[in-house]
Amino acid sequence: MVFLIHQLDNLDYDQAEPLLDDYIEDAIEEFAESKAGKAHIRLYPEGGGWIETFIEFALRYGGYTLPTMTKSEAQSVMEDFLPRRLVLTDPSETDDAIPELVAFWTYLHEVYRFRSARAIAKYLESIEDQFPKWMFDPNRGGMAKQLMMEGMAKGFDMTTQAGIQAFQASQRASLGSASTDDSKTQRAKAKGGKSQGSQPQGGKTQGMKTKRTQGKTLSAGLPPLPPVIPMTTPPDDMQAAFDRLGIELPPVGTPVNLMALMEQFLAGVERLDPEEAEAFIEGLENSTSDLLGLDDIDLDDDLDEADPIDTLFSSGQDPVASLRMAVMHHNLAATQPLSEADRQVLHDQTITSTRPGTILQDFQTLLDLAASEGIPVSGKLQHFAIKVLPDLNQRLRQPLTLDMQRPQQKSYPNLHGLYLLLRATGLTTIATQGKQLILVTNPEIYASWQALNPTEQYLSLLEVWFLRSHPEILGEARSGPLLVGDRCLTSWQRIAEKAALSVPDYSTQQNLAYYPGLYNLALMDMFGLIAITHGKPESGKGWRFKKIQTQPFGKALMTLLRYAYDAVAYEWPGMANPLLPLGDFQPILKTYFPEWQRCLAVPSPPFQAGRYLFKVSLGKVWRRIAISAEATLDTLSDAILDSVDFDHDHLYEFTYKSPLGRTLRACHPYTDSADLFATEVFIGNLPLAVGETMDYLFDFGDCWEFKVELEAIEPVPEAAAKGFQSAKVKTSQGKAAKGKQTKGKTSPDKPPKLKVEILESHGEAPQQYPNIEDW
Numbered sequence: 072m073v074f075l076i077h078q079l080d081n082l083d084y085d086q087a088e089p090l091l092d093d094y095i096e097d098a099i100e101e102f103a104e105s106k107a108g109k110a111h112i113r114l115y116p117e118g119g120g121w122i123e124t125f126i127e128f129a130l131r132y133g134g135y136t137l138p139t140m141t142k143s144e145a146q147s148v149m150e151d152f153l154p155r156r157l158v159l160t161d162p163s164e165t166d167d168a169i170p171e172l173v174a175f176w177t178y179l180h181e182v183y184r185f186r187s188a189r190a191i192a193k194y195l196e197s198i199e200d201q202f203p204k205w206m207f208d209p210n211r212g213g214m215a216k217q218l219m220m221e222g223m224a225k226g227f228d229m230t231t232q233a234g235i236q237a238f239q240a241s242q243r244a245s246l247g248s249a250s251t252d253d254s255k256t257q258r259a260k261a262k263g264g265k266s267q268g269s270q271p272q273g274g275k276t277q278g279m280k281t282k283r284t285q286g287k288t289l290s291a292g293l294p295p296l297p298p299v300i301p302m303t304t305p306p307d308d309m310q311a312a313f314d315r316l317g318i319e320l321p322p323v324g325t326p327v328n329l330m331a332l333m334e335q336f337l338a339g340v341e342r343l344d345p346e347e348a349e350a351f352i353e354g355l356e357n358s359t360s361d362l363l364g365l366d367d368i369d370l371d372d373d374l375d376e377a378d379p380i381d382t383l384f385s386s387g388q389d390p391v392a393s394l395r396m397a398v399m400h401h402n403l404a405a406t407q408p409l410s411e412a413d414r415q416v417l418h419d420q421t422i423t424s425t426r427p428g429t430i431l432q433d434f435q436t437l438l439d440l441a442a443s444e445g446i447p448v449s450g451k452l453q454h455f456a457i458k459v460l461p462d463l464n465q466r467l468r469q470p471l472t473l474d475m476q477r478p479q480q481k482s483y484p485n486l487h488g489l490y491l492l493l494r495a496t497g498l499t500t501i502a503t504q505g506k507q508l509i510l511v512t513n514p515e516i517y518a519s520w521q522a523l524n525p526t527e528q529y530l531s532l533l534e535v536w537f538l539r540s541h542p543e544i545l546g547e548a549r550s551g552p553l554l555v556g557d558r559c560l561t562s563w564q565r566i567a568e569k570a571a572l573s574v575p576d577y578s579t580q581q582n583l584a585y586y587p588g589l590y591n592l593a594l595m596d597m598f599g600l601i602a603i604t605h606g607k608p609e610s611g612k613g614w615r616f617k618k619i620q621t622q623p624f625g626k627a628l629m630t631l632l633r634y635a636y637d638a639v640a641y642e643w644p645g646m647a648n649p650l651l652p653l654g655d656f657q658p659i660l661k662t663y664f665p666e667w668q669r670c671l672a673v674p675s676p677p678f679q680a681g682r683y684l685f686k687v688s689l690g691k692v693w694r695r696i697a698i699s700a701e702a703t704l705d706t707l708s709d710a711i712l713d714s715v716d717f718d719h720d721h722l723y724e725f726t727y728k729s730p731l732g733r734t735l736r737a738c739h740p741y742t743d744s745a746d747l748f749a750t751e752v753f754i755g756n757l758p759l760a761v762g763e764t765m766d767y768l769f770d771f772g773d774c775w776e777f778k779v780e781l782e783a784i785e786p787v788p789e790a791a792a793k794g795f796q797s798a799k800v801k802t803s804q805g806k807a808a809k810g811k812q813t814k815g816k817t818s819p820d821k822p823p824k825l826k827v828e829i830l831e832s833h834g835e836a837p838q839q840y841p842n843i844e845d846w
Contacts, residue, residue, distance in 0.1 A: 170199075557641070651673070678756050
């Protein structure tokens, strides 16, 4: 048998899905015949289900395939995708998970020599005890999983579509919703009747029976009872648009699930070329309201009086993101998720420096200190220096009491949370003062902050906290893909399950240390969402609290945000692109807080003109490349590949740190999912100082990993105003050689490439496609 293990590489999920069943069956069959597989089968005669689910989840939710997968991507599958998307009914179902996956990745290492296979197998061995706990932790799972587990707890059979429908009918009755259609069923019908809740199909193989995992897969989660409206007659151009995307509209008058229809539409648009998609959406602005029936809905009670389509399309957001936000806007108006009491709480809330919590006062205290004299920070993590922590803590409205010999920043969850916001907003940056690193204010963003009223400051901080903050900013390298807002929302149900949550000891308190994290609990307290009763710390231990009391404002706000997250399928524009302006929460909250007119400015790297010199290394082989600030990362990619005589026929990505501490990915323009596209990032806008580096990964199958160091930024001579001129340069071998201009790729969709130079070469480049014996 010949197993085409690279068959799914460079395919998106829609392209790969028709091949997936056979691919998984072939993978399990070849594994069963391998040395590692036979040894595993002797101990576990039945299996294959976890291999099957791992491959399918990795591809569906991360775009990861076996040959390209890294250890961190495998961590995402095990620590996020599976716990979040898969609901098991019995703890015994995890018994063979880790042994099966360890054996499978051992086989991949022995047979295919994939670069990360051995590291992944070792990682899997290390989580054998934790994995069952992750799979049965509803807080780790997210809201969709919580709903599934809630349904099972209430006696519904959540492993069947009928059980899910019965549970949702029960939920509708309790919420008084008029909606009677299940969006998951609608999506399944829209995609040809295939249930999105089914497990990946796998067959039986010789020598190894495929034992299917009994868990229920959560596709896009269980949405909060989306609205159903009668289908209206679409304008001709909108009808043509749906025809262009291959989507058949329901007959006029037929009840249609709005979110299911728009998810189809958005999925079709997102498959288009980015520039084509933008033009496509912009041409439909005037037709969208008519198609969705938005013109007939009175939004005055709960939403901004302006037409949501017009408002969002003029907001400067990406058109596809704008349309998704408009659908969310309408969905919330139609479902009215808040009770009258909760709505009144939000309407009545006045925001000041000390209400509903102390966040503005405490945040301003540290911000003023950074603006006046700077706050010393450490060298590695750039956290507040240990020597200043006690003083900073005492400056806050409610300082914490610790009983530790040498507490670090994370020992003070209040300071840890405030530091996160100081960095994530871009209000502060790291500067050098002599030999000391200090946290200082960013003048441009600081001026924007000072111009905001308290409501604008509070809600801007709230949006940054939920949509722009990631544990990576705090130095949590293994924090997974979830943003802080995801963690707060998924843990809220547990925190707010009772009016007051008792925390009798440190062991109980530790259960909240990961979800939502102690710093997020401290921020919830400072934002006025909860009230924490402090306790006396034990010797050698940190912060101690005895009780968490949910506040009415917190209950109302978190309920509204939960529905909003579901309505946009957890895909807020600002999450993916931190350079977009703030304001994602404005359509939801502005009705309750009309004082929110302006948002905090978003920092963007200033363009620095010049001639950039990069040292590009592949192991001991390196090249020195000069490139104009006006060129893009796509042009630099061409130069790197030409410098080592590689073909340009694979995808790639650059990764580098943003000024806020987040890792950004700038990818090949044909990559399905990326933070940014390399054609959009100019060299002169890179947030790199001289001496700093970024990574360049080429070919997600063979994984050529280059290190790209910025060595210098030189002024461009006048003679080179129209592009760099060829020059005689010295190679590392000491010979004179002409500067090499990159060949580059030619494409009718791209503007002409700017000239670049390969100034110096050291070492012989490896073969791009070595024989398999050489891998």
